[in-house]
Every structure is written in C-alpha cells, then in structure tokens.
Amino acid sequence: MSVAVGSDEGLAVATRGLRKTFRTLRGTRVAVHGLDLDVPAGGVHGFLGPNGSGKTTTIRMLLGLTPADSGTMHIFGTRVPQRLPSVVDRVGAIVETPKFFPTFSGERNLRLLADAIGTPRARVGEVLDSVGLGGRGHDRFRSYSLGMKQRLAIAATLLKSPDLLIFDEPTNGLDPAGISEIRQTMRRLGDEGRTVLVSSHILSEIEQIADTVSIIGRGRVLAQGSVAGLIGGGGETVEVGVRHPGAAVRILREAGFSAEWMARPTGHDAADGLRGYDTSEESGLLTVTGAEPAEISRVLGEQGLWVDRLLPSRRGLEQIFLELTAGEGLDPAPGSAADPSATPSPEESA
Numbered sequence: 001m002s003v004a005v006g007s008d009e010g011l012a013v014a015t016r017g018l019r020k021t022f023r024t025l026r027g028t029r030v031a032v033h034g035l036d037l038d039v040p041a042g043g044v045h046g047f048l049g050p051n052g053s054g055k056t057t058t059i060r061m062l063l064g065l066t067p068a069d070s071g072t073m074h075i076f077g078t079r080v081p082q083r084l085p086s087v088v089d090r091v092g093a094i095v096e097t098p099k100f101f102p103t104f105s106g107e108r109n110l111r112l113l114a115d116a117i118g119t120p121r122a123r124v125g126e127v128l129d130s131v132g133l134g135g136r137g138h139d140r141f142r143s144y145s146l147g148m149k150q151r152l153a154i155a156a157t158l159l160k161s162p163d164l165l166i167f168d169e170p171t172n173g174l175d176p177a178g179i180s181e182i183r184q185t186m187r188r189l190g191d192e193g194r195t196v197l198v199s200s201h202i203l204s205e206i207e208q209i210a211d212t213v214s215i216i217g218r219g220r221v222l223a224q225g226s227v228a229g230l231i232g233g234g235g236e237t238v239e240v241g242v243r244h245p246g247a248a249v250r251i252l253r254e255a256g257f258s259a260e261w262m263a264r265p266t267g268h269d270a271a272d273g274l275r276g277y278d279t280s281e282e283s284g285l286l287t288v289t290g291a292e293p294a295e296i297s298r299v300l301g302e303q304g305l306w307v308d309r310l311l312p313s314r315r316g317l318e319q320i321f322l323e324l325t326a327g328e329g330l331d332p333a334p335g336s337a338a339d340p341s342a343t344p345s346p347e348e349s350a
C-alpha cells in the first residue's frame with residue numbers, strides 16, 4: 001500500500017482500523033472494513049471509490065453523524081468523535097444538499113446563517129466572492145443554476161472559515177459547466193491552504209484538481225498518495241516486475257526513488273476476509289517514476305531481488321481506479337446472501 005505521509009503529523013484526517021457494520025434484515029453488512037485513511041493538511045484530497053464502497057459512511061463517522069464500531073479517527077490530531085466539539089469550528093461539510101429559502105437572495109440566506117452561527121455579517125460578502133458568486137449575491141436563490149446553488153452551499157460552509165472542508169460527491173447531478181464551477185472552487189480553496197476532502201466516483205474531475213487521493217474498495221484503502229506519484233506525473237513511469245513488490249517498494253524508497261505499490265484484485269477471497277484483493281506483499285503492481293530502468297534493476301539486484309520486467313507505463317488515475325476496483329460493480333453487493341463478508345444477525349441465526 002502506498003502511503004504518502006508516514007506519521008500522523010501534518011494530517012488533517014487520519015483513521016486507523018475504522019470499521020462500521022449495519023444490521024439489516026438479511027444480516028450484517030460491512031460498510032467500512034478497517035479503513036486506514038491519511039489526508040494531508042492543505043490541498044485537495046480525492047476520496048475515491050465505486051458506489052457502495054463506504055465513502056459516505058466514513059464521512060458521516062468523521063462528522064459524528066453515525067458511530068463507528070471500532071477503530072480511531074483524528075481531525076488535526078484531535079480524537080473524534082470524543083473531542084469533536086474542540087475541533088468542530090475548524091470543519092465545514094456538505095453531506096446532504098442544504099436547504100435555502102428559495103425566494104430570498106443568496107446573500108440574505110447567508111446573512112441569516114451568519115446570524116445563526118454568530119459570524120459577522122461582513123463575512124458574507126467575502127465567502128460569496130470566494131466561490132465566484134460575488135456578482136450574483138442579490139439574485140433570488142431559486143433563479144440560481146444547480147452549480148450556483150451548490151456553490152452557495154460551499155459558501156455557507158466557509159462562513160466559519162474552516163481549515164478542513166468535507167464534500168460528499170459535490171458534483172452529483174450537475175451538468176459539465178456546473179462540475180467545472182465546483183472543481184475550480186475546490187481548487188481555489190485548496191490553493192488558499194485549506195484542506196478539501198472530496199469524495200467522488202468521477203475520476204477525471206479528481207485527477208485534474210486533487211493533490212492527493214485515496215482509492216477505496218469495499219471499505220478499505222487500496223491505494224493512497226499523491227496524484228503525481230500514482231499516475232507518474234513526475235516523469236516517465238516504469239512498471240516493475242519483481243517477485244516481492246511489497247519489499248521492493250521499501251528498498252527503492254530508501255534509495256530515494258519515487259515508488260508506489262498497489263494491491264491487485266485476485267478474483268477470489270483473500271485470507272484476511274477482504275474479498276477480491278491480495279493485500280500481501282507478494283503480489284501487486286509496483287511502479288517507479290522518474291528513474292532510469294538500469295538504476296532500478298541495480299538497486300533491487302543488490303538486495304537480491306531480480307527484476308523480470310520493466311515496462312513504460314502511461315496509466316491515468318481512471319485506469320488505476322478500474323484496475324483496483326475491477327469487478328466491484330459486478331460482484332454481489334456487500335451484505336448480500338452471496339457476500340462472504342455478510343454474517344447472519346443474532347436474530348437470524350437464533
């Protein structure tokens with residue numbers, strides 16, 4: 001697994017072993033399955049995964065909207081939900097579409113909100129400007145396009161000037177122009193030094209604006225790191241065939257190479273119960289960026305690891321995502337009768 005940040009320092013969000021199950025009539029559904037998420041502070045972080053992979057559930061746990069079964073969560077080093085009140089002012093989030101008064105202007109809606117949360121009204125003009133609605137603040141909310149409505153929702157989260165913004169699928173239902181508006185807004189917020197954690201299953205929008213990403217499947221992190229590192233934006237990327245890629249990635253990093261390792265789908269149950277992915281270090285995809293193939297062979301060979309394949313690789317984030325989540329849409333839904341991670345509820349087994 002590639003992780004850009006080794007310690008919890010400098011992380012806006014960190015989860016360890018986070019787990020959440022839902023009890024349904026058909027048994028227990030594992031929504032989040034031991035999630036270790038690292039979101040570096042500052043910039044845009046894409047939280048990517050197919051439908052049902054656990055993104056919304058994770059975000060709801062971080063915000064204290066639903067309890068975790070086990071595991072830990074920290075926001076800016078503060079344990080949540082236990083100490084959420086002491087960090088909540090630094091966090092703004094859109095999880096569901098917020099409600100505004102349709103006949104009031106965008107500005108009036110925000111003024112009401114500012115009064116409600118005790119923020120000076122002067123802040124309203126600033127936040128409208130920062131989402132590009134400065135010129136339209138006096139128009140009625142109902143006259144806004146969907147993209148503008150969503151930008152107003154983002155402006156509302158900015159009233160408190162939060163350091164961390166959490167957006168769950170903020171471009172859902174928007175047309176290409178609306179998507180582009182939201183994308184630019186998120187990028188601008190990231191450039192201001194805020195941390196933007198944005199969940200999405202649309203890779204192209206994330207690839208363009210994110211600095212770092214986590215790719216999740218069935219409630220677990222499959223890969224995370226910088227977009228440049230994962231797609232090889234820092235130069236030519238070479239796919240390396242070697243017997244122990246998990247060990248090789250450590251050796252290469254110690255030697256100063258930019259190397260990434262990702263678990264591969266197996267098509268069968270892994271021993272640790274994570275269906276469909278081999279998370280052992282004996283398989284997976286090893287890529288190295290910005291290094292001479294001869295150098296890669298030499299460094300690994302000196303440690304007794306013999307390279308059997310060196311392929312130039314030009315994969316995009318979408319390609320990586322598809323490889324990592326291969327079969328997600330075709331497999332039985334988590335918790336379904338055919339899902340081995342589903343266990344009968346006590347009532348059902350009784």
Ligand SMILES: Nc1ncnc2c1ncn2[C@@H]1O[C@H](COP(=O)(O)OP(=O)(O)OP(=O)(O)O)[C@@H](O)[C@H]1O
Pocket residue numbers: 022023024029030031049050051052053054055056057058201333334335
């Ligand atoms: N309240 C609930 N009760 C039962 N199962 C739930 C509940 N909420 C979520 N789930 C299940 O948990 C799993 C993860 O759902 P979640 O909404 O977190 O995924 P997601 O990655 O956000 O998906 P999407 O992209 O579709 O929003 C899914 O199988 C979902 O059906």
